[in-house]
Amino acid sequence: MNWFNSFLRRARARLDRWLHPPYRTLMAQEALPKKLRRKTIYIVEEDGFEEQAAMLCPCGCRRVLHMNLLPDERPCWRLTRHEDGTASLHPSVWRKKDCGSHFWFRRGRVEWCRETDR
Ligand SMILES: [Zn+2]
Secondary structure: OHHHHHHHHHHHHHHHHHHOOOOEEEEEEOOOOOOOOOOEEEEEEEOOEEEEEEEEOOOOOOOEEEEEOOOOOOOOOEEEEOOOOOEEEEOOEEOOOOOOOEEEEEOOEEEEOOOOOO
């Protein structure tokens, strides 16, 4: 019954992807659009440099999170783009005021961190 198990596993992965599609990765030249779409990470490029990444906070508070990508400014994130079109950020994103969202963004997916110190 091995083939059946692997069939099930593949079907479940496909269903999961369909129910929870990853974030789209959109490039923005020099400036962000006025209104950001949900489930989308924007990469702002200026003069060929990736300057910042931005997304709507995944908790639903509608605030825009900005992640600096320039290595000579702090704090700074490293953005990785994958072959399937998704992106990852390193380190985790932690909004210490307001909603307090703390999550990892990996391959277009939000992985929430447990709140151990709040
Ligand atoms: Zn939030």
